[in-house]
Amino acid sequence: MGLLVVLLVCASLGAAQATAATAFGHAFKSKYFFIEPGLTPLNHGAFGATPRPVMQAQLAYMEKMEASCDAWFHQGLAFDLLNQTRHAVAAFVGSNVSNLVLVDNASAACNAALRSLKLGPTDIIMLLSWEYPLGVTVSDYVSQITGARIVTLNMSFPTDEDTIVAEFEAGLAKYRPRVAFFDAIASYPAFVMPTSRLVQLTRQYNAISIVDGAHAIGQIPLNLEELDPDFYFANGYKWLCSPKGSALLRVSPRMQAVTWPATINNGDPDFATRFWWTGTRDYSAWFAFLDTIEFRKQAGGEAAWTGYNNGLCTSVFELLSKRWNVSRAVPPSMTASLLTMPLPCGENNTRCPFAAFAVEAFMRQHDLQVVTLDFNGGKYVRFSCQVYNEISDYVRFADLLDEFFKQQEQQK
Numbered sequence: 001m002g003l004l005v006v007l008l009v010c011a012s013l014g015a016a017q018a019t020a021a022t023a024f025g026h027a028f029k030s031k032y033f034f035i036e037p038g039l040t041p042l043n044h045g046a047f048g049a050t051p052r053p054v055m056q057a058q059l060a061y062m063e064k065m066e067a068s069c070d071a072w073f074h075q076g077l078a079f080d081l082l083n084q085t086r087h088a089v090a091a092f093v094g095s096n097v098s099n100l101v102l103v104d105n106a107s108a109a110c111n112a113a114l115r116s117l118k119l120g121p122t123d124i125i126m127l128l129s130w131e132y133p134l135g136v137t138v139s140d141y142v143s144q145i146t147g148a149r150i151v152t153l154n155m156s157f158p159t160d161e162d163t164i165v166a167e168f169e170a171g172l173a174k175y176r177p178r179v180a181f182f183d184a185i186a187s188y189p190a191f192v193m194p195t196s197r198l199v200q201l202t203r204q205y206n207a208i209s210i211v212d213g214a215h216a217i218g219q220i221p222l223n224l225e226e227l228d229p230d231f232y233f234a235n236g237y238k239w240l241c242s243p244k245g246s247a248l249l250r251v252s253p254r255m256q257a258v259t260w261p262a263t264i265n266n267g268d269p270d271f272a273t274r275f276w277w278t279g280t281r282d283y284s285a286w287f288a289f290l291d292t293i294e295f296r297k298q299a300g301g302e303a304a305w306t307g308y309n310n311g312l313c314t315s316v317f318e319l320l321s322k323r324w325n326v327s328r329a330v331p332p333s334m335t336a337s338l339l340t341m342p343l344p345c346g347e348n349n350t351r352c353p354f355a356a357f358a359v360e361a362f363m364r365q366h367d368l369q370v371v372t373l374d375f376n377g378g379k380y381v382r383f384s385c386q387v388y389n390e391i392s393d394y395v396r397f398a399d400l401l402d403e404f405f406k407q408q409e410q411q412k
């Protein structure tokens with residue numbers, strides 16, 4: 001088994017080593033990503049993108065499985081790789097390995113967390129008004145099954161950390177929820193949340209914290225033991241760039257005895273074993289976490305990777321805020337690799353008598369992928385900044401936006 005690991009990791013190492021020579025940006029994109037030439041992808045946050053060497057390593061895991069399914073499933077090959085992967089991912093996010101399991105995506109983790117809780121009609125689940133639909137939908141389901149009530153706090157936006165903390169605490173004090181569900185990095189609109197302060201407050205008010213960190217791993221540094229919420233989940237396939245089907249769930253020892261995967265197969269008392277075996281499946285996306293972490297190391301390491309992405313978002317803001325004469329929706333400390341900018345719609349949105357989504361649809365016609373959104377009466381664009389992007393991608397957006405406004409004027 002040890003040999004298998006060495007061979008698989010080495011296979012990807014060989015490919016990854018070449019990366020040091022290629023600077024981030026468009027050359028990096030064409031060398032390492034499958035992204036269609038001609039496409040301007042400014043929406044990495046939605047579905048991610050996985051480098052070729054990582055995909056090759058993933059395929060090698062599948063080939064090993066098919067070479068001898070018995071050896072893979074029954075004789076410990078996959079189990080040994082799983083342990084190795086859990087150790088590597090746990091080290092990456094600052095978790096004790098015993099508290100961390102691998103899952104397919106944020107949805108699997110969110111279902112496991114919320115549906116494991118024994119709630120009743122006197123309990124409240126507290127959500128924030130920018131919650132991604134996943135948390136809302138699973139909470140709705142849990143509410144139907146258990147009678148628990150959902151309260152959604154109307155959050156201000158534009159905002160800052162102190163405002164979020166104050167509004168959150170007012171919600172805890174008013175509703176005394178049993179569960180507080182919130183994002184580590186909100187998605188629509190997108191910004192980094194003051195997660196540590198929210199977890200501490202939740203603990204202070206004796207509620208269970210569930211943190212949706214779908215966008216966190218690979219975008220911001222994590223130390224999950226120090227943070228210690230009751231549940232924290234994150235998608236590898238987004239900012240870490242591991243394959244689709246790779247995600248993690250960290251469960252505090254306080255909650256492990258009651259926590260079950262949404263798909264139950266193994267009834268072992270050990271919580272990690274319940275999550276490891278949810279039926280026969282392909283584990284290649286999980287194991288490719290190993291190769292993704294190695295690829296990022298070979299491509300400059302975490303500081304270089306996130307430094308490039310966050311620096312690019314900063315440059316984009318500086319450039320476009322001047323061009324559009326708009327101000328920040330959140331302070332710089334709340335922006336990492338996802339940037340939410342007001343669209344240049346003028347006072348009272350006079351230039352934008354349409355839903356922001358119309359801009360997104362126009363961009364798609366020009367092979368530019370981006371998210372636009374209406375929130376609290378404002379219209380925004382959400383830019384993702386990833387190592388394969390360059391500032392010219394965002395200038396292209398701004399040029400196309402001018403064209404869009406011109407067309408709107410002509411149609412009047």
Ligand SMILES: Cc1ncc(COP(=O)(O)O)c(C=O)c1O
Nearest residue numbers: 046105106107132134187212214
């Ligand atoms: C904040 C947040 N949570 C959850 C999800 C859902 O992730 P998945 O489709 O991997 O379950 C997303 C997807 O973009 C998200 O932005």
